[in-house]
Amino acid sequence: MTKINGVDTKVIENIVENYKKNPEEGIAGWSSSxxxxxxxxxxxxxxDHKPVLIEEPDWFSGSNKGPNPAELLLSALDGCLSISFIVTKSIRQPCCFLFNWVISRQYGYFSSSKNHFY
Structure with a gap:
């Protein structure tokens, strides 16, 4: 098993090869209600996850039981971009400091995360 940035690259490579042979299996389905x-x-x-509480903050007449819809949307976008970049970078090693710098400048405003790409 080869792990780079916590990603088992062999698993990802096998998924890619499988989808090349069977493209219809690459169609993902998600659900949310x-x-x-x-x-x-x-x-x-x-x-199949635990329910996510959605609420507006106290100052907006909510009770702040969870993140508001805009925060969830930004988190989803940030999560998608971050994970996509980490997986791509883990599989394609010729990435360098310049790639990291461009990505952090381009998309950094979506995240307050202290984690950086390796």
């Missing part, structure tokens, strides 16, 4: 509870409070059921 949101149930309004009351006021500005709702719960999202995402796949």
């Amino acid at each position: 949101v149930e309004w509870i009351g006021g500005f409070y709702a719960e999202a059921q995402i796949g």
Whole structure:
């Protein structure tokens, strides 16, 4: 097993090879449903995970039980970009400092994370 940045590169390489042979298996399906509870409070059921609480902050007449929808949207975008870049960089090693610098300048405003690409 070869791990780079915590990514098992062999698993990713096998998935890519499988999708090349069977492109229809590369079509992903995700599910999410949101149930309004009351006021500005709702719960999202995402796949098989625990419900995600969605709420507006106190200053906006909510009770701050969870992140608001805009925060969830930004987190989803940041997570997607970050994970995509880490996996891509882990598989394609000729990346360098310049790549990291460009990505951090281009997308850094989405994240307050202290983690950096290796």
